[in-house]
Amino acid sequence: MRTIYLDNGATTKIDPKVLEAMQPYMTEKYGNASSTHHKGQEAKIALEDARSLIAKSINAKPEEIIFTSGGTESNNLAIKGLAFANSRKGKHIITTNIEHDCVLNACKWLETQGFKVTNINVDKEGFIDPAKLEKAITKDTILVSMIHGNNEIGTIQDIKSLGEICRRKGVFFHIDACQSYTKTEIDVRKHNLDLVTINSHKIHGPKGVGALYIRKGINITPLAHGGGHEQNLRSGTENVPSIVGFAKAVRIADKGHARQMVKMRDYLIEKVLKIPETYLNGPSGDKNGDRRLCNNANFRFSYVEGEAIGGYLDAKGICSSTGSACSSRSLEPSHVLMAIGLKPEEAHGSLRLTISRFTTKEEVDYVLSVLPGVIKKLRAISSLGGF
Amino acid sequence: MQHGQYTKKVLDYFKNPKHAGDVKNASGVGQVGNPVCGDMMKISIAVKDDRISDIRFKTFGCVAAIGSTEALCRIAKGKKLADAKKITSKDIAKELGGLPGIKMHCSVLGADGLKKAIDDYEKKQRGKKTRK
Numbered sequence: 001m002r003t004i005y006l007d008n009g010a011t012t013k014i015d016p017k018v019l020e021a022m023q024p025y026m027t028e029k030y031g032n033a034s035s036t037h038h039k040g041q042e043a044k045i046a047l048e049d050a051r052s053l054i055a056k057s058i059n060a061k062p063e064e065i066i067f068t069s070g071g072t073e074s075n076n077l078a079i080k081g082l083a084f085a086n087s088r089k090g091k092h093i094i095t096t097n098i099e100h101d102c103v104l105n106a107c108k109w110l111e112t113q114g115f116k117v118t119n120i121n122v123d124k125e126g127f128i129d130p131a132k133l134e135k136a137i138t139k140d141t142i143l144v145s146m147i148h149g150n151n152e153i154g155t156i157q158d159i160k161s162l163g164e165i166c167r168r169k170g171v172f173f174h175i176d177a178c179q180s181y182t183k184t185e186i187d188v189r190k191h192n193l194d195l196v197t198i199n200s201h202k203i204h205g206p207k208g209v210g211a212l213y214i215r216k217g218i219n220i221t222p223l224a225h226g227g228g229h230e231q232n233l234r235s236g237t238e239n240v241p242s243i244v245g246f247a248k249a250v251r252i253a254d255k256g257h258a259r260q261m262v263k264m265r266d267y268l269i270e271k272v273l274k275i276p277e278t279y280l281n282g283p284s285g286d287k288n289g290d291r292r293l294c295n296n297a298n299f300r301f302s303y304v305e306g307e308a309i310g311g312y313l314d315a316k317g318i319c320s321s322t323g324s325a326c327s328s329r330s331l332e333p334s335h336v337l338m339a340i341g342l343k344p345e346e347a348h349g350s351l352r353l354t355i356s357r358f359t360t361k362e363e364v365d366y367v368l369s370v371l372p373g374v375i376k377k378l379r380a381i382s383s384l385g386g387f
Numbered sequence: 388m389q390h391g392q393y394t395k396k397v398l399d400y401f402k403n404p405k406h407a408g409d410v411k412n413a414s415g416v417g418q419v420g421n422p423v424c425g426d427m428m429k430i431s432i433a434v435k436d437d438r439i440s441d442i443r444f445k446t447f448g449c450v451a452a453i454g455s456t457e458a459l460c461r462i463a464k465g466k467k468l469a470d471a472k473k474i475t476s477k478d479i480a481k482e483l484g485g486l487p488g489i490k491m492h493c494s495v496l497g498a499d500g501l502k503k504a505i506d507d508y509e510k511k512q513r514g515k516k517t518r519k
């Protein structure tokens with residue numbers, strides 16, 4: 001059976017050129033970047049080249065980039081590390097009600113350590129109202145942490161306006177850019193960013209590697225203590241092959257890919273919405289991929305359940321995901337879909353399709369030829385809707 | 388997607404249900420669950436000579452919910468009412484070759500749905516008798 005992979009929000013396939021770039025660092029160039037001999041220096045050069053390239057991609061300086069094991073670690077280091085290092089200034093943190101679990105749970109844990117957390121509610125499309133953010137900031141606030149491009153519904157926050165407020169109010173601004181990185185502009189100077197989480201496996205790089213941008217001069221307490229790697233902020237021998245792969249993936253990604261994905265996404269959305277009683281979750285009317293992630297489409301179909309849709313699609317080789325309660329470990333519908341005001345029964349019928357630059361029109365057409373029949377069949381056996 | 392944890396039987400029943408739909412002029416109907424929690428099932432039965440001569444389901448729900456109601460129908464069809472009432476969630480899970488722990492509630496709902504359908508039938512029967 002052929003595979004049509006439309007779950008690129010979960011992870012992506014490695015670009016063959018990325019794999020090729022990584023391979024020598026697992027075979028001949030296996031040195032430890034901390035070693036002073038030539039094998040070590042070979043690795044060190046590759047590591048620093050990768051750092052420079054990634055720094056440049058967000059208009060940062062190389063020394064402002066710390067490599068980590070991925071988005072989860074970068075978010076934890078940013079939020080907990082900043083909170084501990086700055087707790088004398090204040091103990092209040094602001095985040096949103098549409099965060100990835102790693103931010104949500106890092107903040108929850110900080111509450112057990114004496115910090116206070118405010119969750120700002122987003123609007124129906126998943127946007128944060130800058131006025132709401134401004135009002136939420138108190139004298140005790142040290143950090144505002146928010147997801148830049150939402151992994152479920154694709155909403156891209158207006159970080160320029162939100163960053164301006166944080167800078168003016170003198171609070172640190174962290175964004176989780178795992179989904180948005182390389183898909184829409186991130187410029188740490190222009191956007192007033194203090195901390196930025198990025199990772200590799202969403203952009204056709206290897207899994208288990210990411211980075212945190214930390215603006216020069218900001219104090220962070222490390223989570224892992226050890227040999228003092230990564231400016232003493234993240235000890236442990238650097239994962240050079242993966243870091244090289246990460247940088248290669250960044251080098252390959254370009255604006256043309258995003259434009260191409262916007263077109264494909266909008267074609268997919270337009271056709272899927274022709275299925276009766278079908279709705280788009282998240283922002284509509286995005287033209288340039290700056291309000292909605294260029295690879296994200298999220299639908300809800302009345303009277304049917306998302307895991308069942310995914311099950312039928314999977315039987316036809318199509319990989320998708322859902323925010324339905326039945327598919328989650330907690331048996332609760334996705335908190336993001338609830339945050340944009342969906343009723344639980346609406347959230348159950350959600351289906352996320354996330355494309356990549358490798359997705360072809362022919363693949364999308366195949367999905368479009370299968371999906372209406374799947375919905376029809378499930379509606380025919382559903383106890384809702386009177387079909 | 389959680390269907391990676393499902394047995395072949397669950398997936399087969401889910402993909403090719405033989406009992407989806409409504410029994411026409413049903414002798415009894417039972418509805419359980421609600422759309423808020425994500426699974427809602429309707430079981431309709433035809434009763435002849437105290438046996439379930441036909442049974443159909445309509446399910447709004449996940450892979451396990453649809454698979455469970457199909458399994459229930461297969462177990463219950465042809466059974467005497469007294470025996471059909473004894474069908475438990477365990478019987479359904481067994482017929483499916485097992486369900487992920489978190490999905491066991493789906494099989495519980497199916498069994499409850501059938502009991503409600505039989506209750507509905509028996510209530511109607513009593514109604515008929517008293518009217519005579």
Ligand SMILES: Cc1ncc(COP(=O)(O)O)c(C=O)c1O
Nearest residue numbers: 070071072100151176178179199
């Ligand atoms: C928005 C967002 N943040 C954080 C993560 C976690 O990243 P990682 O899987 O690299 O730990 C992900 C992806 O899973 C994500 O989509």
Ligand SMILES: [Zn+2]
Nearest residue numbers: 326449452493
């Ligand atoms: Zn279920």
